[in-house]
Amino acid sequence: MRMISKFVAPEIIFGLGALSQVGESALRLGATRLFVISDPGVMANRWVEKAIDRLKEAGLSYEVWFEVTSNPKDYEVIEGVKRYLDAGCDAILAVGGGSPIDVAKAVAILATNGGVIQDYEGVNKITRPLPPLLVVPTTAGSGSEVTQFAIIVDTRRRVKMTIISKSLVPDIAIIDPVVLQTKDARLTAATGLDALCHAIESFVSLAATPLTDVNALNAICLVARYLRPSVASRSNLEAKSAMAMAALQAGLAFSNAILGASHAMAHQLDAQLDLHHGETNAILLPYVMEFNMIACVEKFARIAEAMGENVAGLSAWEAAERAIRAVRRLARDLDMPDKIGVGNLSEEQLKSLARNALKDACIITNPRDVTEKDLYKLFAQALKRGIQVD
Numbered sequence: 001m002r003m004i005s006k007f008v009a010p011e012i013i014f015g016l017g018a019l020s021q022v023g024e025s026a027l028r029l030g031a032t033r034l035f036v037i038s039d040p041g042v043m044a045n046r047w048v049e050k051a052i053d054r055l056k057e058a059g060l061s062y063e064v065w066f067e068v069t070s071n072p073k074d075y076e077v078i079e080g081v082k083r084y085l086d087a088g089c090d091a092i093l094a095v096g097g098g099s100p101i102d103v104a105k106a107v108a109i110l111a112t113n114g115g116v117i118q119d120y121e122g123v124n125k126i127t128r129p130l131p132p133l134l135v136v137p138t139t140a141g142s143g144s145e146v147t148q149f150a151i152i153v154d155t156r157r158r159v160k161m162t163i164i165s166k167s168l169v170p171d172i173a174i175i176d177p178v179v180l181q182t183k184d185a186r187l188t189a190a191t192g193l194d195a196l197c198h199a200i201e202s203f204v205s206l207a208a209t210p211l212t213d214v215n216a217l218n219a220i221c222l223v224a225r226y227l228r229p230s231v232a233s234r235s236n237l238e239a240k241s242a243m244a245m246a247a248l249q250a251g252l253a254f255s256n257a258i259l260g261a262s263h264a265m266a267h268q269l270d271a272q273l274d275l276h277h278g279e280t281n282a283i284l285l286p287y288v289m290e291f292n293m294i295a296c297v298e299k300f301a302r303i304a305e306a307m308g309e310n311v312a313g314l315s316a317w318e319a320a321e322r323a324i325r326a327v328r329r330l331a332r333d334l335d336m337p338d339k340i341g342v343g344n345l346s347e348e349q350l351k352s353l354a355r356n357a358l359k360d361a362c363i364i365t366n367p368r369d370v371t372e373k374d375l376y377k378l379f380a381q382a383l384k385r386g387i388q389v390d
């Protein structure tokens with residue numbers, strides 16, 4: 001039982017057309033020259049251009065940089081901070097999914113704290129205040145728009161570093177479901193399942209509180225009801241709005257309750273194989289749920305209910321099994337693979353994935369104690385290649 005808990009969140013502006021608030025929000029943060037961070041996909045869909053129009057209207061100057069990749073790398077952060085400082089900017093605007101938002105956070109850290117991004121891996125390593133940070137999420141997945149996390153690949157070690165600090169919560173998150181209409185079906189499915197994984201892992205987390213639970217459960221309900229229609233139609237704004245809210249609430253939940261083994265493992269696979277983070281979690285989540293079920297069967301039963309399963313008359317154990325079944329069915333309906341399709345991972349690579357996952361900050365709040373051997377088995381289950389596990 002946790003006696004003391006805290007809950008952090010940024011100012012949140014949510015709704016159809018919210019992108020129009022970018023200029024006014026930047027002014028309120030005291031910005032005069034913004035460093036706008038994005039990626040080529042978001043640029044091509046002209047969301048950056050639309051945000052910049054609002055900066056111009058507000059009389060603000062800006063510098064745009066959009067060379068971020070998915071699973072963003074440490075060298076991109078070095079390049080970003082150099083450009084931020086050279087351009088003489090005093091605030092940052094991220095327009096994009098979790099990758100541009102995480103790079104924006106990492107650039108903000110180095111801009112005022114110096115050093116290299118590896119110095120800040122882990123919990124609470126940031127000591128000086130960061131430049132104002134305004135974010136416009138475009139994926140309805142990562143939740144990074146409200147979280148105290150930044151996830152950056154250390155390319156030398158080939159691991160995803162988890163950086164956690166209250167300083168990383170953006171100042172203002174502007175969430176406009178309209179921008180989700182340019183995502184294709186696969187990206188919509190993968191990012192939506194990442195949000196589901198955030199909600200489920202934070203709901204069963206050892207650090208869950210009543211405030212995180214209410215957000216996590218509502219996010220699960222919204223994903224169960226609206227992810228399928230959102231994948232089915234780019235123009236269904238009711239479904240897009242619901243998924244934007246789901247990602248936001250899941251983000252609020254996991255920012256404060258942290259995550260679990262699925263994310264600790266996904267971070268390793270993302271970094272080693274450059275897979276999309278949402279797809280990796282979509283595959284890992286049911287295996288991790290099976291492993292975790294004995295730790296908190298009642299909570300799993302509540303997940304089943306939130307997923308829309310009829311659990312009347314079932315024992316907690318039977319209901320909990322329905323939760324896993326519902327997650328598997330959702331992923332299957334969205335054409336997600338149920339195994340990670342790599343053919344050439346050596347035994348030593350698998351062991352190293354398990355070793356590194358055990359060091360990830362997300363493992364600490366997993367509801368069931370986890371050993372390196374447990375993680376090895378879970379990785380082996382989720383990989384396409386049959387691996388002999390004793």
Ligand SMILES: NC(=O)c1ccc[n+]([C@@H]2O[C@H](COP(=O)([O-])OP(=O)(O)OC[C@H]3O[C@@H](n4cnc5c(N)ncnc54)[C@H](O)[C@@H]3O)[C@@H](O)[C@H]2O)c1
Nearest residue numbers: 041042070071097098099138139142144147149151182183
């Ligand atoms: N900091 C956190 O709290 C947190 C939480 C979860 C995940 N993450 C990280 O976020 C990253 C994944 O982020 P993501 O899933 O949001 O995807 P992403 O930012 O990596 O983007 C994936 C692709 O989607 C495209 N895209 C983005 N928005 C689009 C739109 N509206 N229309 C068309 N294309 C669009 C991008 O151009 C890119 O090619 C991973 O690195 C993951 O580790 C961070």
Ligand SMILES: [Fe+2]
Nearest residue numbers: 142194198277
């Ligand atoms: Fe995630």
